[in-house]
Amino acid sequence: AGGGSTASREGTCGRPIDLELGSTVSGSTMEADDVSGGRCVPGSAPDVVYEFTLDRRANVCFDMTSTYDGALILQRECGQALSEIACNDDAPDVRHSGLRESLEPGTYYLLASGFAEARGTYSLTSAVSQAPSPADACQQAQLLTAGQDVQGTTAGCLPDSFQATCAAGARSPEKVYRLNLQKRSRVRLQTSTNAHDGALYIRRTCADAASEMFCNDDYRNVQQSLITATMDPGTYYVFVDGFAGGNQGNYTLRVELRNP
DSSP states (O other), X not given: OOSGGGTTSTTSSSXXXXXXXXXXXXXXXXXXXXXXXXXXXXXXXXBEEEEEXXXXXXXXXXXXXXXXXXXXXXXXXXXXXXXXXXXXSOSSXXXXXXEEEEEOSEEEEEEEEESTTOXXXXXXXXXXXXXXXXXXXXXXXXXXOTTOOEEEEOOSSOOOOOOOSSGGGOOSOOEEEEEEEXXXXXXXXXXXXXXXXXXXXXXXXXXXXXXXEEEESOBSBTTEEXXXXXXXXXXEEXXXXXXXXXXXXXXXXXXXXXXX
16 A cells, blocks of 8 residues: 555654654554555554664564554565565464564664454554674574573563574574584483473574474473484584564573483
8 A cells, every 4th residue: 555645644654653662652543544464464454654763783672462453564665565574463362463673774664553454552662672693693602511401581672583494483582502512412402481382493503594403392382392312423503482473481491411
């Protein structure tokens, strides 16, 4: 649809609402226009358009609570579906939507939207933080020690820099760890989370998605993940992640090594 024909209405591409990152705003799509669709939301639900500008690379995080089946759409060019960066419908249910993205400097457009024809009122919270590159995250990976539990969290405004072949892509924030094997070993890696649907995967080369070796989403239930494998000597990278988008929180990671 684009915003050209509705330039006089606030919350369209012609008059986007300035979004101050780090704040919470309230709004309604009840009288809004259908500005643009999103990959994650079919139909022609109305949208309220927000605009924000970054002067440096940063993590941006958006969480929306709505009285209807809401959605969030992030675009580089307002109203242009082909410029879509991210889209989220349910995180983790139809009344909540969330986005976690690492963005380069520039101006962006966030659309408070809905599934199909859904519309209503919402509360939108934004946050911004420094964004390390995937290479930096790999370099800073904490070394794992066999037999010791690691307590951590993926909560907060953290980036989704890595994805996986399981867990619907594991498009939630993650933490990266390093595992050094001195000899061929039977490896058992397990995570448990307090409340969210976690995921666990291993790569041979940290920043190379094609080097993924193992991936597990649910072991017994959605709050546990388990990988067991016999692995050769070398360095491996372990990722603690979450199912799809918006699954983040506290976790415990444990690694055990045995002779094969």
